Amino acid sequence: MDYTKSMGGAALGARLRRLSDAVDRDATRAYATLGITFEQRWFGVLNQLALNGPMTVSELAATLRITRASVSQTRQSLEEAGIVTTKDHPSDARQRHLVLSRTGTALIRRLRPLWQAMDAAALDVNAAAGDAAAALDRLEAVLTQQSMFDRIVEKLSDNGGNAKFRRAKS
Known part of the structure; x- marks a missing residue:
């Protein structure tokens, strides 16, 4: 018996976490199959930087609708991996822009076809689930x-x- 499924709406959080974990595991497998070291939590930040160019932590948090602390942790991990760097904000000395590094730009080029396939697969799943x-x-x-x-x-x-x-x- 699937306890969380049997609980219906009362186990909403557990079901959402389980589904999110399953999607993340499959995405991680796809990256690994291509020999790419990639943390799924990086996706939102990297995708926004690829789409919009340099952004601040605050701009990323607002766009992604997640906490600044979460974006800051992701930024730190991306910097340690050499995928992003920071540069001075052109009009506000208190802020810094996150920017794709040369390594990050090359990674985005390599990931683009995979991300397109992931988008298409997600659309298939969404349609199949009504x-x-x-x-x-x-x-x-x-x-x-x-x-x-x-x-x-x-x-x-x-x-x-x-x-x-x-x-x-x-």
Whole structure:
């Protein structure tokens, strides 16, 4: 029996993590098959730099809708791998742009056909699943309206709840 599947919507987070892990594992296998050392977490940052040119950590975080801390960790890993470098921001001395290095530019050229194949495969999966992306859009909209945390606190309050959670929300 598949426990998480049997839980239905109650195991939403576990199911999303499991699916994300499966997709990431397959992507990692594809990179390895081509002899490319690549961390899946690099994709968003590298793709944005390839599409848009130099960007700041803040710009990348806003575009990718992830935390600045997450982008900073990815930046550090990409710098250690020699794939990106930083340069002074042209108009703001407090900021630095992330830029593809020569190695990074060569890597992007090599990855482009693979990324196109991955995009096509993802579109196939999305279509076969009856437009899963639309369901994810709806899920994201619902959580934007009210976070999971706020819903948990509300459910606790409905049941007499835990005073610590009621205080944390206020």
